[in-house]
Amino acid sequence: MSFLLRLTSPLSGRQVGTDRFGTVYYESRAKQAIYNRTRRWAIFAKGTDPTVVPPEWHAWLHHTVSEPLSETKRYPWQLDHQPNLTGTAHAYRPAGHDYVGGTRRVTGGDYEAWTPGS
Template sequence: MSFLQRLTTGLTASKIGTDRFGNTYYESRKSWLGYGRKRRFVLYAGEPDPTTVPPEWHCWLHHVTDAPLSEQKRYPWQREHQRNLTGTAQAYRPPGHDYAGARRAPTAGDYEAWTPGG
């Protein structure tokens, strides 16, 4: 976060809390004109990635709840958040994708390509 952003955020908003990923959440001190309520926003820890906002804070950001929810109990079957990998080498590529070998398993009644005049 830049010095100017830190200064203006400190003057115009109140810090509400921090999540387990280090993101910090703020609410404006005054209602915004035309908005009708206080603006809520997040300053990301590191690279801005909206997929790192946990559900407990997401509902607060979108004015679904008046206060952030407490973090829920993590069950053994629940995975920790993984950032959006679209466009990276680790992105999911189904069988038959060009980058995954471009070979798909044949299916029953596989089609034959049409050829003109044949």
């Protein structure tokens, strides 16, 4: 996040709230003429990865709901929000992937690998 955005956000918008990860959410004071609605944005606590925005705040950012949803109403079956793990050591890798050992399950025997010149 740029220093200028952090500096001007409290001046050009009002702070709506903060999520459990420390991300602060703002809404512009005036409506945009072209969309006839306010602009909404977030200042992330760590880095600039937008996948850390929880679903409750994502709905508010994209104007799906008019007010932010409650983060405290949680059901026992709900898991904590996780950011996108692609490219990290915790990314999903199916059986047969090179990082998991590289051995895939045996096929029906009808597969022949292509070799150049044959």
